[in-house]
Amino acid sequence: MEQKMVNLKINNIPVTVPEGTCVLEAARNAGIKIPSLCYLKGINEIGACRICVVEVKGAKSLVASCVYPVSEGMEVFTNTEKVRKSRQLTLELILSNHRMDCLTCARNAHCELRELAAELGIDAVRYANDELLPRIEDSADHLIRDNSKCVLCRRCTAVCRKTQEVGVIGPNDRGFATHIGCAFDRDLNEVDCVSCGQCIVACPTGALSEKDDTGRVWAALNDPAKHVVVGAAPAVRVTLGECFDMPFGTNVEGKMNAALRRLGFDKVFDVENAADFTIMEEGTEFLNRLQNGGTLPLITSCSPGWIRYCEQHYPDMLSHLSSCKSPQQMFGSLVKSYYAETAGIDPKDIVVVTVMPCTAKKYEAKREEQRLANGCMPVDISITTRELARMIQHAGILFDHLPDEEVDPMLGLATGAAVIFGTTGGVMEAALRTVVEKVTNGAMKPLEFKEVRGLTGIKEASYDLPGKTVHVAVASGLASAKKVLDGIKDGTMKYDFVEIMACPGGCINGGGQPLHSSEVLSFTDVRGLRAAALYKQDENMPIRRSHENPVVKKVYAEYLGEPGGHKAHELLHCTYIAHPKYHFKKN
Amino acid sequence: MPNCKTVVPYAGTKEQEDRLRKVITQHKGQPGATMPVLQAAQEIFGYLPEEVQIMIAEGLDIPLTEVYGVASFYAQFTLNPKGKYRISVCLGTACYVKGASDVLAAVERHLKVAPGSITPDGKFSLDACRCIGACGLAPVMMINNDVYGRLTPDKVADILDKYE
Numbered sequence: 001m002e003q004k005m006v007n008l009k010i011n012n013i014p015v016t017v018p019e020g021t022c023v024l025e026a027a028r029n030a031g032i033k034i035p036s037l038c039y040l041k042g043i044n045e046i047g048a049c050r051i052c053v054v055e056v057k058g059a060k061s062l063v064a065s066c067v068y069p070v071s072e073g074m075e076v077f078t079n080t081e082k083v084r085k086s087r088q089l090t091l092e093l094i095l096s097n098h099r100m101d102c103l104t105c106a107r108n109a110h111c112e113l114r115e116l117a118a119e120l121g122i123d124a125v126r127y128a129n130d131e132l133l134p135r136i137e138d139s140a141d142h143l144i145r146d147n148s149k150c151v152l153c154r155r156c157t158a159v160c161r162k163t164q165e166v167g168v169i170g171p172n173d174r175g176f177a178t179h180i181g182c183a184f185d186r187d188l189n190e191v192d193c194v195s196c197g198q199c200i201v202a203c204p205t206g207a208l209s210e211k212d213d214t215g216r217v218w219a220a221l222n223d224p225a226k227h228v229v230v231g232a233a234p235a236v237r238v239t240l241g242e243c244f245d246m247p248f249g250t251n252v253e254g255k256m257n258a259a260l261r262r263l264g265f266d267k268v269f270d271v272e273n274a275a276d277f278t279i280m281e282e283g284t285e286f287l288n289r290l291q292n293g294g295t296l297p298l299i300t301s302c303s304p305g306w307i308r309y310c311e312q313h314y315p316d317m318l319s320h321l322s323s324c325k326s327p328q329q330m331f332g333s334l335v336k337s338y339y340a341e342t343a344g345i346d347p348k349d350i351v352v353v354t355v356m357p358c359t360a361k362k363y364e365a366k367r368e369e370q371r372l373a374n375g376c377m378p379v380d381i382s383i384t385t386r387e388l389a390r391m392i393q394h395a396g397i398l399f400d401h402l403p404d405e406e407v408d409p410m411l412g413l414a415t416g417a418a419v420i421f422g423t424t425g426g427v428m429e430a431a432l433r434t435v436v437e438k439v440t441n442g443a444m445k446p447l448e449f450k451e452v453r454g455l456t457g458i459k460e461a462s463y464d465l466p467g468k469t470v471h472v473a474v475a476s477g478l479a480s481a482k483k484v485l486d487g488i489k490d491g492t493m494k495y496d497f498v499e500i501m502a503c504p505g506g507c508i509n510g511g512g513q514p515l516h517s518s519e520v521l522s523f524t525d526v527r528g529l530r531a532a533a534l535y536k537q538d539e540n541m542p543i544r545r546s547h548e549n550p551v552v553k554k555v556y557a558e559y560l561g562e563p564g565g566h567k568a569h570e571l572l573h574c575t576y577i578a579h580p581k582y583h584f585k586k587n
Numbered sequence: 588m589p590n591c592k593t594v595v596p597y598a599g600t601k602e603q604e605d606r607l608r609k610v611i612t613q614h615k616g617q618p619g620a621t622m623p624v625l626q627a628a629q630e631i632f633g634y635l636p637e638e639v640q641i642m643i644a645e646g647l648d649i650p651l652t653e654v655y656g657v658a659s660f661y662a663q664f665t666l667n668p669k670g671k672y673r674i675s676v677c678l679g680t681a682c683y684v685k686g687a688s689d690v691l692a693a694v695e696r697h698l699k700v701a702p703g704s705i706t707p708d709g710k711f712s713l714d715a716c717r718c719i720g721a722c723g724l725a726p727v728m729m730i731n732n733d734v735y736g737r738l739t740p741d742k743v744a745d746i747l748d749k750y751e
Contacts, residue, residue: 063624100673161650166650167652167653168652170652171654172652172659173659173660174661174662175661182652183640183644183654183655191651313672582641584637584653586627
């Protein structure tokens with residue numbers, strides 16, 4: 001059915017847009033930017049902050065353009081004196097209750113609120129409250145909330161409730177006392193937060209930020225007794241460049257390796273390499289379950305946010321989870337066993353640092369069931385893409401001047417299959433590349449499984465293999481995951497293999513990724529551009545199947561034995577257990 | 588620091604819980620179910636302790652924050668039962684300009700209780716209210732049905748000590 005088009009004028013410029021479009025979006029089509037604060041397209045469209053007000057001919061008062069639909073013949077004015085004054089006053093009032101320690105704020109140069117103040121020409125806050133004190137909540141491993149900087153836009157709560165359907169934060173109390181918090185103002189570590197960090201990415205101010213672990217990394221690098229090893233996740237190389245003003249979708253793998261070396265890491269390995277091991281283990285596990293009547297569907301376990309969600313919300317489905325550790329944890333496990341033994345270094349002297357697109361990885365690194373038999377935790381410090389960018393900046397490294405360098409191959413060499421782990425559908429495709437070849441004894445060796453690509457929340461596909469049609473599904477974002485899980489539970493959805501990532505779009509859109517304004521998040525295909533960069537890298541890789549990775553072959557032959565075998569199990573697998581949703585501390 | 592908004596421990600009976608479950612079943616899946624269920628729950632239990640709000644969230648399959656958000660938004664909902672003696676300190680305009688906030692602070696200090704809460708022995712509950720229509724006596728507070736006017740912070744202790 002053809003969509004009905006609507007003609008209107010914005011600042012006397014004729015615009016034609018589909019019916020149902022909001023004025024703010026229509027204005028963009030006419031090349032006019034309407035400033036906004038609480039608006040996040042598709043996620044938070046509530047017209048609450050009143051920054052995006054415009055004049056509409058015939059309307060009694062100014063209207064919020066982010067929720068005001070266009071109509072035929074409408075005349076809109078976005079830049080009148082009345083509009084400008086109103087926006088300024090609104091922002092001044094918002095700032096009157098915002099603790100302005102901009103120079104030392106975690107958000108500093110990337111603050112949307114600060115940009116908005118510049119955009120609206122705020123040169124003074126007449127009602128500034130200089131006595132606001134920090135209101136810090138830092139109980140969780142991954143996040144710090146400072147409500148003295150919160151502007152109550154509700155973008156974080158919308159992402160938490162709608163995109164993730166977890167809903168652990170919301171507006172509490174009323175009027176001037178309104179603040180964002182957990183139920184009963186409990187701490188975040190007392191409730192069922194999955195640590196995905198999507199709230200941080202949605203926040204326009206310094207009210208939400210990741211717990212900064214760069215100090216611990218610097219301390220390790222400065223300690224001559226420590227052998228500091230680093231590895232970055234696939235999704236980091238296609239987003240790190242954004243922190244240095246490079247276009248979306250720039251792959252900076254070579255420069256990132258150079259930067260890591262210049263920061264002083266003793267070995268620059270790659271978590272991508274561990275992703276290839278994940279495929280070996282998870283693929284073997286899937287084949288075992290498929291051929292020996294194990295619990296199906298098998299569900300992937302790479303995403304710690306998803307794992308925590310499953311443990312808290314679907315404890316009865318834990319038997320579906322792959323027992324594989326995530327690539328981050330496999331990486332640390334291999335460094336502190338295989339690498340330590342091969343290089344002759346006491347694993348207790350090794351500090352493993354990972355660079356992740358993810359805040360939940362900070363929490364995952366501390367999970368006790370990950371501990372190795374030698375007493376070591378596989379990963380010592382997990383930092384986000386943003387934290388690495390800050391370290392590079394603090395070290396005075398001019399990122400765009402860096403040469404391209406290779407990883408240290410020993411646990412660095414990776415395949416195209418590992419590269420695409422960074423986007424939704426990637427783990428599934430990587431697994432299928434290996435599984436289909438194994439099942440057909442090499443008769444079928446397809447490389448591309450385009451059905452599981454793309455940013456749709458839920459993707460399904462079926463593949464005819466000898467004697468069996470394999471049904472797979474890929475879900476990203478916990479709201480989508482919930483639909484798939486409920487479908488599996490009530491029997492309406494039947495799959496053999498399911499990939500779930502906590503963040504919508506997968507790791508490329510993780511909670512540890514570079515921050516952007518609502519303007520960019522709403523109107524640029526950030527996820528698509530980042531994902532495309534990964535698929536492009538995959539296409540250009542000489543080896544694109546995990547089981548063909550020479551490092552993988554060597555480590556299994558010389559150290560681990562068979563995939564899924566005893567030693568592999570001891571190092572690369574773990575057990576996930578049910579957790580209650582709430583762990584309220586007693587008075 | 589543990590943060591517990593409900594001071595009085597939950598002591599719901601099975602009969603009360605069954606009544607709540609019935610109400611939840613009646614409203615489940617309907618838009619705007621939270622308000623009527625919270626109202627019924629408060630009628631059943633007298634207040635809305637954490638345990639009751641969790642039952643509602645699980646029962647209606649909505650986030651606990653949504654339940655608490657509504658419960659903490661409306662003045663009609665209380666997270667603590669009312670005490671044997673219900674203190675309301677008026678913070679209406681007339682009382683406020685006559686120093687009601689100092690009176691309220693004096694009550695808080697004397698009883699070690701915050702507005703909206705209750706002393707752990709269940710004796711005194713404290714609330715701030717808006718205008719009880721006795722502006723001529725400002726600042727005013729009520730304890731159950733007794734009205735005390737022209738208050739100053741130093742009068743508070745003697746008044747409260749009268750209540751056993």
